[in-house]
Amino acid sequence: MGDRGRGERRARFHRSAALALTLAAAPACVHFDNLEEPIELATHAGDWRDQVIYQILVDRFADADYGNNYGYAPDHMARYHGGDWAGIEQNLDYLQELGVTALWISPVIKNVDTDAGVDGYHGYWAQDLTATNPHFGDLAALRSLVAAAHEREMLVIIDIVTNHLGQLFYYDINLNGQPDILIQESGKFGKPVLHTTEYDPDFDPRGIQAFTSLGEAGPAPIIFQHDPATNHMPPLPVIFQDPAVYNRKGRTYNFADPDQLLHGDFPGGLKDVDTSRCDVKQAMVDSYARWIELTDADGFRIDTVKHV
Structure with missing residues (x-):
């Protein structure tokens, strides 16, 4: 494909992808009454239904760069197995x-490394939307994969998540400044023992509430973790370190409830982002559009979009 064709493709992508991401996140910042002409969404790849798309979970496909095989255990189903972008290219x-004719690869960004004995090998536990996942390679390796695919006239689709981030904070329900598993009630008849983990408490439509010995004490503060060994670190871009950008209602346990479906944390402690906010939507658009600019990839698959 010539430079002119690729440039035209890129321009069409940025117009349509930015709008698609914004509308997918939430329509609150788009005022349709003010549009003077209809919006035409175009795809740079023709009709995607014409493509033979091969989905690849990067960690489980092929290992070609042993230099990024740290903290992995290929004999353990829930740990990193060593697959990387160089392995796909080979x-x-x-x-x-x-x-x-098209590769759909799992998320490329830096994740929480491990949580509760399970690794983020799949890529859906985002911690840093601006950095590559070092288990899969560096930016040069990702760019090399995309370029090699394009030489074979193959497209590359990157999986992304706009609904939530990883297990990056806990709700300080008992206001003691540390994560706990709380045991409440006496266990007597009519008062069953309740176990609540501050990492992943059940959904509360009011927002997760704090409590003291005197009773409920208003919304529970959230505290970001700082554990470099497992990459439980405050998220990037820095906007995602603001508690206000999260819905903070706790874990979804009833997906038939629309409030939980859209505003609850995804089970496993994945923190739901408030995509009704214009600044959040813009941060998502900017972060992911940058990956197209950096890698020349051809499109996105948006994970958990029905929860956005």
């Missing part, structure tokens, strides 16, 4: 022989 000829 197998592009094989994929092309299968008739693949």
